[in-house]
Amino acid sequence: MKKTTKLLMVAVAVLFATVYSTSAFAQAGKKADKDTKLWRYEVQCVGVGNEGTKLIKVFSYSKKADVAIEQAKKNAVHAMIFQGFNGNSGSGCPTQKPLTDNPALEQEKADFFDAFFADGGKYMKFVSVSGDGQVAAEDRMKVGKEYKVGVVVSVLYDLLRKDLEAAGIVKGLSSGF
Numbered sequence: 001m002k003k004t005t006k007l008l009m010v011a012v013a014v015l016f017a018t019v020y021s022t023s024a025f026a027q028a029g030k031k032a033d034k035d036t037k038l039w040r041y042e043v044q045c046v047g048v049g050n051e052g053t054k055l056i057k058v059f060s061y062s063k064k065a066d067v068a069i070e071q072a073k074k075n076a077v078h079a080m081i082f083q084g085f086n087g088n089s090g091s092g093c094p095t096q097k098p099l100t101d102n103p104a105l106e107q108e109k110a111d112f113f114d115a116f117f118a119d120g121g122k123y124m125k126f127v128s129v130s131g132d133g134q135v136a137a138e139d140r141m142k143v144g145k146e147y148k149v150g151v152v153v154s155v156l157y158d159l160l161r162k163d164l165e166a167a168g169i170v171k172g173l174s175s176g177f
Contacts, residue, residue, distance in 0.1 A: 034152055041058055041111070044059075044086075045057075045086070049154050055152065056079070058150070059127065061143070072129070074123060076127050077123040077127050082098050082099075112169060128153070135149055
């Protein structure tokens with residue numbers, strides 16, 4: 001009887017710990033999505049990637065450094081669509097304009113972009129973290145109560161542009177003439 005009670009108590013404790021950790025992870029994901037919706041990031045060109053790609057460093061903010069690393073992928077694609085980046089002659093980077101010059105596009109096409117930037121969404125098809133995904137110590141800074149984490153990301157820029165054109169989100173290169 002005592003053995004059964006002990007086993008039952010251990011089982012309940014394990015179940016409680018599992019549910020609690022799963023809930024905490026889900027809350028961290030929701031917080032990261034909320035942070036991402038604010039689109040707080042900085043972008044700088046790192047170098048010239050393969051043809052049709054852009055190699056950039058994205059600095060993302062989050063209370064957890066590992067969350068900021070994952071969010072950097074979303075931020076990199078968002079930057080290509082809405083922000084662009086300044087060139088860097090030292091690394092051979094030309095200035096890159098955003099794919100759209102319409103600042104209201106994200107609100108106008110909210111259904112598209114909500115699905116596009118959802119966790120595991122279509123944006124993942126256009127981005128990868130360069131190297132092994134490790135962040136150098138100088139690219140991980142504590143700023144107040146959160147981390148600012150710099151991640152080098154490769155964006156398949158030409159493929160992203162073509163996909164957004166095909167979906168009618170951005171104008172094609174030949175439509176402006």
